Amino acid sequence: MMDQKRYDHLLTTYRDGLLQDTVPFWVPRAIDKEFGGYTTLRLQNGDLLDTDKSIWFQGRFSWTLSTLYNQVEQNPEWLAAAKSGLDFLRKHGFDTDGRMFFHVEQDGTPIRKRRYFFSECFMTVALAAYAHATSDAAVGQEAEALLKKIIHLIETPGALEPKLFGNNRPSKALVVPMILLNVAQEVRKASGSSWVHELAEDCYKKIKNDFMNHEHKAVLESVAPDNGIIDHIDGRMLNPGHSIEAAWFIFDEAVHRDHDQDMIQTGCTIIDWMWEWGWDTTHGGILYYRDVMNKPPQEYWHDMKFWWNHNEVIIATLYAYYLTADKKYLDMHTQVHDWAYAHFPDKEHGEWFGYLLRDGTISNTAKGTIYKGPFHLPRMQIKCWKLLEMIKQKGLIV
Amino acid sequence: MMDQKRYDHLLTTYRDGLLQDTVPFWVPRAIDKEFGGYTTLRLQNGDLLDTDKSIWFQGRFSWTLSTLYNQVEQNPEWLAAAKSGLDFLRKHGFDTDGRMFFHVEQDGTPIRKRRYFFSECFMTVALAAYAHATSDAAVGQEAEALLKKIIHLIETPGALEPKLFGNNRPSKALVVPMILLNVAQEVRKASGSSWVHELAEDCYKKIKNDFMNHEHKAVLESVAPDNGIIDHIDGRMLNPGHSIEAAWFIFDEAVHRDHDQDMIQTGCTIIDWMWEWGWDTTHGGILYYRDVMNKPPQEYWHDMKFWWNHNEVIIATLYAYYLTADKKYLDMHTQVHDWAYAHFPDKEHGEWFGYLLRDGTISNTAKGTIYKGPFHLPRMQIKCWKLLEMIKQKGLIV
DSSP, rough: BBOHHHHHHHHIIIIIIIIIIIHHHHHHTBBOOOOOOOOOOTTTOOOOOOOOEEHHHHHHHHHHHHHHHTTOOHHHHHHHHHHHHHHHHHHHHHHHOOOOSSSTTOOOOEEESSSSHHHHHHHHHHHHHHHHTTTTTHHHHHHHHHHHHHHHHHTTTTTSOOOOTTTOOEEEHHHHHHHHHHHHHHHHHHHOHHHHHHHHHHHHIIIIIIITTTTTEOOOOOOTTTTOOOOOOOTTOHHHHHHHHHHHHHHHHHTTSSSHHHHHHHHHHHHHHHHHHOOOOTOBOOOOOOETTTTOOOTTTTOOOHHHHHHHHHHHHHHHHHHHOHHHHHHHHHHHHHHHHHHHHHHHTTTOOEEEEETTTTEEEOOOOSSSSHHHHHHHHHHHHHHHHHHTTTTTTT | OHHHHHHHHHHHIIIHIIIIIHHHHHHTTTTOTSSSBOOOOOOOOTTTTOOOEHHHHHHHHHHHHHHHHHHHHOOHHHHHHHHHHHHHHHHHSBBBOOOOOOOETTTEEEEOSSSSSHHHHHHHHHHHHHHHHHOOOOHHHHHHHOOOOOOOOOOHHTTSSOSSSTTTSOEEHHHHHHHHHHHHHHHHOOOOOOOHHHHHHHHHHHHHIIIIITTTEEEEEETTTTTTTOTTTTTTTTHHHHHHHHHHHHHHHHHHTTOOHHHHHHHHHHHHHHHHHBBTTTOOBOOEEEESSSOOSTTTTTTOEEEHHHHHHHHHHHHHHHHOOOHHHHHHHHHHHHHHHHBBOOOTTBBBBOOOOOOOOEOOSSOSSSSSSSSSHHHOOOOOOOHHHHHOOOOOOO
């Protein structure tokens, strides 16, 4: 059981960290009064690193702002800022072929488009959270329509330009059912459509049946069509923080489905397996990549410690404790929480550093990059705050 | 002046390192007797990391083998192995649109194609070195024809799919004149065509006039059409090891042009400037990326120490000493040589590790990856061995 003192400490850490540190770092600083949307590429002290805009972060920050409004306080400043990102995306986010950009200038001039569908996913969750906040059915329909477009892109051969050549090494990627599960969950909060609820279940089954390799006790990032290991560098790749993120998406689904025990068990198994792969027994913290055959991973940053992986593992382990009351998960949570809070927070300027070397040394002081911004950290703070309240309600505090 | 003892030490290090360590690590192990070409993705002990083939390394290793034949010893095993890579590339390297792949399976089945022209560049230098080795004029013409195709790709708008969107942020990349200079130099060794000689001069002028920023004393990796700094993360990026590589390509050009003093001065200025940016005064070694405004660089591995940057700086500083007899460059050479040899060589299995953390800790034990293989290290060993002989001939040894 969690003792009252630890509970109080954690609640303060997440709640006050969110409201007195993370949110004030980004609001109003990153709200672009001139062109709308957000300038999230930021130096350590919050000054601009670059005026360019990440399309992912137009959606992600908008989601964060609406979610603050929905779950923390109905602050009209947050809602107006959430709308600003959506309006910017509606105006500047789309290419003429209907697909979204990845990177634009401050005024929306397109700079880069990529061959994925993540910009679309992050706009969809932003629309859904805003529709939820405003009870605006039209925005909810906009979210559903964009989700349908994403599914169309995924299911239509050739709709996304191929990264791999032809079909010479067909594979399935974990990220597809994983992000669709999360997007479906967010859309479901704003709309009652049964197809969205069914999509979530379908995504769960794919994660469980296709990517969980029981022989190796590992969740693979990609598999062959028959769910076998593709025995090449990419195919052997494990991303523990990423698959543990999937575990807590699954926990959300389990809770929505009256504490579905199969889902809870699956999420716990993912945590059990991937903690073994991910926890760095030498320096502590979660390693970025591992190879399922224990060969050297390809990416240069495989042994670095990134903020987001730690956010996800902190959520998932606390969530597993809430669902199972198993002390094992509380211990894991303590271990990853304490390591993360000893290394990532910037005591001088607030918020978290994003990129540490394996031993915890700061490698990059930027607070916002094309991939880092006001999303993973505040999401963790909101989620863990709410989980703590649920843990208390369940009587798990002594 | 370099003393005799240091000279002997360096000569042994480069020559014996090449012939007794680097070459035996790769030959015959990486020569694919079954499908032709090379399997260069290797673990620390030389075992396969992956059966897949890097198209870059089919060209690069073939170049290394022909260059060993041309400059070290007319070993028929090396020449036959050089031909094997060329034959593999002729058979499996090209897509139906005439452009080359990036990554194929062991049998040549294409896996990945990229939007650059580097596969073509590395095949061109391989053809040229082989033509030089065999005095086969037809292969020399094949090299010239491929170089013409590269220039066509570069000069034809839309021939390479755009990475940046449209023409919203036009830029010029240092890598274009830099690699073309090196390719032209290699082709010139096999053919006397005057256009190739002129191309080399044109590339030199572009490097000097477009990318050397005198205000910041920095060689930029990309610039605006008017040669100004593009004040965004990508545009501010410096790659000291890369620009110092350009310096020794320029030195090669200077030597070919009767010790052209303008070229020698330019190469020395590049070394002077970029050493200041690149040398890590905290841990030693050459940092991968810097930002010309001293902001955090974008790439996660910006502060890592890679083998190839050190190979290039070792060559360039020794070359500068040969050309100028300035002790400053000998000191730089000693500094980077000693740091590199204290950290990169694998005393257990031979060859060099490729990827170190900032403090010199080994981050990845792979000997061969899609980007690392038998190229930069043996090229440095051959080049520095020959430079030492030239330094001795010039009477710079006491």
